[in-house]
Amino acid sequence: MPEIVIKFNDKVIERIVTEKKRVTIGRTKDNDIVLENRGVSRKHAQIEFADESAVIIDNESLNGTFVNNRRVSEELLRDSDVITIGKYSLEFHHEVKKPDASTQMDGTMILKTKQQKQLVETDRMEREIVTRAGGSVLLGLENTEVAEFRIDRDVTTIGKAKFVHVRARGFMISGIQAKIVREGEHSFLVNLGRKGKTRVNGEVVDRIQLKNSDIIQVGKSSFRFVEAG
């Protein structure tokens, strides 16, 4: 049976195993796969199954359907293809990769992680924050003096010095431990101070392009990067 792994901001939120000949995808509740995001049309796309093949068909959606980052109107799906719709990605497999306990619904098994609502709610709140701030924002999570810091300059400094824009705490971190540099539409986090004291999503970084919802750790302080747009 084919399986579709749904991810939101790179986190798995649902695995769908289906025997249906046709799976509809869209924002409204009457779809087989409901994706709650403004970038998703009400009846966005559908996957048609025939014999051994599967085809994704875009229903002339506003923001498009992408297969492996290429916009498509109708595309034969191969194993492990990644379909992108709004902020969601759907990984397609001809056969179930991880059979698991499940609930049976009209021949479709839905393996929910229960995180979906929380993720979508967090996303909605973050959209409100960046809209109000008028730009990308750092949200203070732990050990920080800032609750919300707008990234409105070309370079934002983070560290323990008094003169940096965002103060961070921690043993052995530098006065200016890191900087966030805006280059056009993108923001990059660059480590300047001691090695190993700047992390993104748990990984030590020297320079990395920031993505929405990335967790930045500088010493003991952590922040969530919320990207505008």
Next chain:
Amino acid sequence: MRLALISDVHANLEALTAVMHDIETRNVERVFFLGDAVGYGADPNGCIRLICDLCEMRLLGNHDYVALGLDNADHFNLMAKESILWTQKTLARKSIERLADFEMEATFLDYYFTHASPENPADWNYLFAEQDAARGFERFSQSFCFIGHSHIPGVYVRRPDGSIGIVLPGSFEAKPDHRYIINVGSVGQPRDGNAQACYLIADTDGNKFEHRRVPYDLAAAQKKMRTAQLPEYLITRLSSGQ
């Protein structure tokens, strides 16, 4: 206690080394650095290393700030910009890490230290005249402020009646109830017409100060700059101290 206050080394390792040798002979206990380790000269990594090894307190200058990529170089003149872009390419990872720990301002006893005008240190304004000094005196509480930035040794005094005066650089003793802003001069690129490296010795017992001038191997510094293909004007100006 005798302190040596050095500033504006600007990647001139020959001048910095000569000054450190001079400091060794002057019965100094502590060396403080007031900013601009890099920019203009050909030895940014060597100078940062030596400053970190020998200076107990280290401040950022505007060239260091741009070298770290924290500000763009568009407000620099063309030659300063060319040299700072060269510096950015030349800085070792370890040098960046070291610079990232330099401070914007510091205090010690009744002394306040920053690189540029104390009016607002991070704005990197110059202090060239009595009216600049008058505004500066309002922004620190200590009796003495030490700066660099203009590369011109100088002393501004605020008398008890609030009037501002100028004291010629050299050796002088502070008067009671007077406050001072003292530019310690530049180690690596003096601009007061004297090509010798300049720094200040401060004796905290009695607040006695001395601007010292130190000859150094200017030709060697210039040769390195030519090898690095730094702008010729920056090379020749070292000879005239302008």
